[in-house]
Structure formats: structure tokens, C-alpha cells
Amino acid sequence: MLRFAVVGGLGVVVNFSVFNLCRSVTALPTVRCSVISTSVAVLVNYVGFRYFAYRDRDKRRPAREFILFVVFSVIGLVIENGVLYAATYWFGWDTALQSNLFKAIGLAVATGFRFWAYRTWVFRWQGSGHPPGHSSPKSDVEQFRP
Template identity: 30%
Template sequence: MTVVESVLSHTPEPLRSVLIKHRELLKFGIVGGTTFVVDNGVWYLLKLSVLEDKPTTAKAIAIIVATIVSYILNREWSFRTRGGRERHHEAALFFVISGLAVAVNLIPLWVSRYVLHLELPNVSRFAQELADFVSGSIIGMLLAMVFRFWGFKRWVFPDELGKRRRDLSRDEADTNA
């Protein structure tokens, strides 16, 4: 039993029907939760050590690491029935969309730090860290997530190519039978 099937088996109706209908979105959300942990783990590791004075740079590096994890999980799990492009073309599109999403993700953190000046010595260390978390890991990540889901479905893993690939697989199975 897969993770999604396990979750769905414990979900009451009518929510189960909605989740089944939006299974791809559910998988994308699970991948997003995983990469959220990776992103924040790397960010805080860097931000509280070697990049203490450069939180935006630390966040950018963390996002890049999480994006690589995201590509692997989305390609092999969330959108595995979609796509059909050559792998290098698909990866290039994935990283272009993700690169744009990095900019979307960094804007709220940049505004918090450098426009609103929610940083030491203007505010306490606690207020700075709370503002960084809310702007970088909640607002920025939510905006980037919406942008990525739309971009991945539209350009990286389009359903038309996935349908074509599934149809070819069925045709091959019919000719081999």
C-alpha cells in the first residue's frame, strides 16, 4: 500500500472523494512538506553558522537544495503519469520554473529585512527570527508553491504528453499480446 493509499484509506467520505480527485495535488503537497523540512533545515544550519550575516543567501542555497529534492520526488512520484519529454528538456524546464519560484520565495524575506528593517539592531533577535520565518518560510514558500504547481502542470509535466505516453504504452501492450 502506498503512502497516498494509506492516507486515503483512513480518510472519511466525502473528503476521500475530493482527495482522490485531486490525488496529484495531494502528492505535490506531501513532496512540498518534505522539501519544506529540507529547505528550513539547510537554511537554519547555514543562517546560524557560516552565513549568519547573509540570511537571503542562506535561504537561496537552501531553496536550491530543496529544489533538487523536489525534482526527484515530483518526477518519480507526484507527476509520474504526466510528461513524456526528454529528461534533459523536462529537467531544464523544471529548474527554470523553480528558479523563477526562488525569486518569488525570496521577495517577502527581502522586504522583511531590507524594506521593513526587521533585523538587528532595529528589533530583538526573537523578532528578527520570527519575521524571517514568517516571511521566508511561510509567505514566500506559499507564494512559490502556488507558482510551481501551476508551472509544473502547465509546462514541465503537461498532461497531454502523459496521455500520449500512456496511449503508446497501451498500444505496445496490445501488439505484444
């Protein structure tokens, strides 16, 4: 979890930096800047997760891993930017402070989803799906067999 937080922290810095830079130097709408910044952060995070946070996980199917990472990242992107979209277009909250606040709320919700999805589906343990040294639970029959 600590390694996930380190990589995620870097992703947050990249995400907010690109977001605020895009808002200040372009005429793009707020949510479009956010989608761009989230996409850049996702690419940075993939490298960090694969080679730092989950480097000890199964590496036998990199194409599958990357596709699942992208799918779950897009779902996270929709969650994160859905909150920002609602704040911006439904409530008219579009100042820099409001946009950053609602982007942060959306990012927090999306991060919980991504943490679960990446650990469960993307960066799996090699073999049994359990960490090394962890045996899977015995079935009821095996438990009581002498």
C-alpha cells in the same frame, strides 16, 4: 494534488532546516542562506516530483523537462526570496522569527506559482496534454456533426 503536497511538504522541511542551520552556523546574510536552502529543496523536489508525484507523466524529453523545471524553480526562488529580501532590507525585520515568517509567506506564494507551472508546462501528460481517459473538447463543427 496530494502527491504534490507530500513532495512539497518534504521540500518545505528541507528548505527550513537548511535555512535555519545556515543562519545559525555561518555568518552568511539571511537572504543568501535562504537562496541556498531553496536551491537544496528544489533539487530534492525534482526527484520527488519526477519519481513520485508525476511519475505517470510524459518521460520522453527529460532534458526539456529538467530545463523547464529549473526555469520555473528559479522564478519561484525569486518570488520566495523577494518577499524575504523586502522584509529584511526594506523593513529591517531580521530576527529568526521574522525571517522564518516572511520566508513562509514567500514560499506560500511561490508554491502556488510552482504548482501551476509544473502541472502546465513541466510534467505534461503524454500525447494530447490531457490525462488518460479524458478526451479533448470537440470543436463547434464536430459537436454538431451527425
